[in-house]
Amino acid sequence: MKEKFKNFQSPKIDQLGLIERANRFKTRSIKKEAKVQALKLALNMIDLTTLEGRDTEGKVIQLCNKAMRPDLELDVPTVAAVCVYPSLVAVAKKQLKGSGVKVASVATAFPSGQSDQKLKIQETKYAVNEGADEIDMVISRGKFHQGEYNYVFDEIAAIKEACGKARLKVILETGELGTADQVRRASDIALYAGADFIKTSTGKISPAATMPTTLLMLEAIRDFYSATGEQRGMKPAGGISDAKTAIQYLVMLHETLGSEWMSNKWFRFGASRLANELLLQIRKQATGYYQSADYFSKD
């Protein structure tokens, strides 16, 4: 892949066009059965996440239970994965056993990525050994801004190797990259270096995922697919907290990459609050009455 990338030039991005295009996806009308289907699909694509210093085993267990059975009364799918810090992977793995819900772990000195490469590889291996099915790594934004693109490329490739069978999601942290051109370049580097998913943000920096940025990354995936024939996934993370926005993202996904991508194998939402919002809406559709967050578990 590195050979193919050698002469690759990331295309320039028309930022205004990008925003206009992204806004168009907000105008589709998704109602009734189609809405319910979209809500359930979105729920099934969630990486239920807790990444806080104060995370305890108890909290992770609680989150896993929610992941496996988001609602006690409704007929809803499980979420896609539970995303935790490496030290809590084993707890999540044990709890989720046999449920089909994956365990994702952040690694590589999340969220800043400011550490030695050897340590990052070690951390990745640790998380995989603990049982992580998926690794969410962060790119070295400092190096990226210094123009050391080869370093960033090689680092992703090295982490991919350390992952073994685990799927690798590469967090670009678009809020720290600056321009759309930079985001596109980072996306291309990550895709050619072996990322299974490219992901917008850590959730620790604002702005996190936005529709234009996600669209831009989806287009990078599309171009990568036409160049290599390989399918890659997308994960917008952070800031998507209401059901309506989630559905708009699905519309965007469908109209940019097509039905092939409409499953949690190729698309994820990194969110913690979104799950409850979706449940609220699904129950609203089931009962016909507006719901209150008071009647849903917080974690």
Add this chain to the structure above:
Amino acid sequence: MSERVEVLKTYKLYIGGKFSRTESGRYFKGLDAKGNQLANLCRASRKDLRNAVVAADKAQSGWWERSDYNRGQILYRMAENLESRKAEFAGLLQKEAGLSQAKSVSAVEKATDDLVYFAGWCDKYQAVFSSVNPVASSHFNFSIVEPMGIIGAICEDEIGFNEMVILMASAICGGNSMVMLAPKQISVVAQSFAEVLHHSDLPGGVVNILSGYPDELLEHMAGHMEIKAMAYLGLKEDSKVKAKIQELAAENMKRLSFWNGNFADQKRSPFAIEEFMEVKTSWHPIEQIGGAAAAY
């Protein structure tokens, strides 16, 4: 010079401290007492109701956290603003509700006085309704009242201005926020009253006033899980609606109040405030007191 064209005002919904059009784009004709068109009004949809509840939810905790005294100040400010617009409101009531001049002026004055009345109660009702309870164990046991949260209210078409004001004042006095469907017959008066609220330092979303048809919204209000209590003003005795409301309200144990007739005089009372309050009782362990009796 051509003849001057009268500028007709567009009346909107009052949601979250903003005057916004209904998302549905629907309207109805507001008629005066003689049946002539007075204005076009927004016909609120269930989505507007939902938006209003979201706004009321955002505003409620902040409103309750304000000092009782400050809530009193704001209610008093409403009275001041209504007083200064007495002529306008009296005129509107004559036109829209067909009241005589004397009656319309008296209605506005009464509404103003009622606002002052409830402004006064804001920092006093707690002293009346809270209590220290004698218990047969070593506990200091006391009860205080707290707001229920979001109060939904539906006014039947013929409910008067005074009744509407009393309901609003008694509900927000204790720290609740509310979503109210105004009486259809005085929709213009009600939306003008929203303007009074708007420049009385009332935080946006504490009171939300919709205009429209009761039968379109009542099920969605009664079934809404976020609304903790619901008042229905002017429900007819033989109405089948009552059972429907009760059934839907049971889903989240919504408290229901049915206020009928010309209840203004009857509800000018601190007990009207209590209708939208929840009693919280605390058991606080204390050292052994002789014979386990409370020694205070």
